Amino acid sequence: MSINAIQGSKSLAKKIKQRRAELGLTIEEAASRAGVGTKTWSRYEAGESIRQDKSKGICKALNWHQLEISGKETLTEFSLDTYKAHECWSEYLEKNFGAIAALSFVIGSDILYDHITDDMEQLAKMPKGSHIGQLNYSFLTDLLPAQFLMYYDYDFLYQLLSELQHLSKCAQAGIEIIAHSVLDELILYLCNEEAQIFIDAEKESLKLNRKEWAKYSKDWVFDLFDDMDIITFLYSYTYLNSENPYHFSHWGDIQFYTNER
Incomplete structure (x- = not known):
């Protein structure tokens, strides 16, 4: 099941393309402003459906107050219950780290998937x-x-x-999500980071009570990892030699929470 979406149409696609042209933006520039990949933006201009959580980015890119939709395209209201029906909703994350942690993974994994596949499409055409x-x-x-x-x-x-697909399947199955490798940590960290702008903008729509908000923390990923080593080693401009467990050559190694420990 995909995230709630606005039904696509030729008329909406035409409006998006015309507005981009009026602003003198390339597809790459418009996509950058919207926070999506060029492949995703091209789908908008081809008349495909638009995920609800992407609509604000499109409006930002095109300097629109809201999407100029007609009667055929309806903008559905943001709802946490809708996201709970998403195939990647993790009951494990919800139970152990709160509903917003599970929401972060749902939204972040979709965004990260778009980023990865957009780049793969471009690299496939290069040497x-x-x-x-x-x-x-x-x-x-x-x-x-x-x-x-x-x-x-x-x-x-x-x-x-x-590996993103593997973690998504763990979420779908409702089983424990464990970061066994640096690659796992990196994926979960990026999913959380990419989801934050959208979640912060939709706080009022979430309608969570104080207890639920109190349980939520943007740092839930570090609680899951039980440390902040990913920041210490990968995002603090520390030079890593090949012997460091966070060196690129070890990203796929099963290092954490193994039976040997």
């Missing part, structure tokens, strides 16, 4: 060994640790996507 730093535009370039930029090739993105 083998090309990395995301060579792309005209890539959201992942600013999200992933800078030290290992030139390692982020098609093969790595495929691995990243596969």
Whole structure:
């Protein structure tokens, strides 16, 4: 099940494309303003449905107060209950870290999926060994640790996507989500980071009581990891040699919460 969406149409697609042209924006520039990938924006201009949580980004990019929709396209109200029906809603996260933690994973995983697949589509057209730093535009370039930029090739993105899908299946099954590797930690951290802007903007719509908000923390991922090593090693400009467990060569290794520990 996908996140609540606005039904697409040729008329809405035409309005979006015309407005972008009026502002003199390329698809890449409009997508950047909206916080989506170029592939996703192109789907909007092709008349496909628009996820509800993306509508504000589109309005921001096009300087619209709201989407100029007709009777056929209806904007559904944000609802936590709707997201609870999403296939990636994690009962484990909800029970242990609060409903907003589960919501963060639902929204963040969808956003991260778009970022990864957009970059993979571009890299597939380039010579083998090309990395995301060579792309005209890539959201992942600013999200992933800078030290290992030139390692982020098609093969790595495929691995990243596969592990994201694995964590999503754990969420779907309602089983415990464990970060066994640096790659797991990185995915969960990025999902949470990418979801925050949307969640902060929709606080009133969530209609959670004080107890539920009190349980929620943006740092729930660090509680899940039981440390903040991902920040210490990957996002503090610390140089890592190949022996460090957070070096790129070890990202896929099963290191944390293993039976040996």
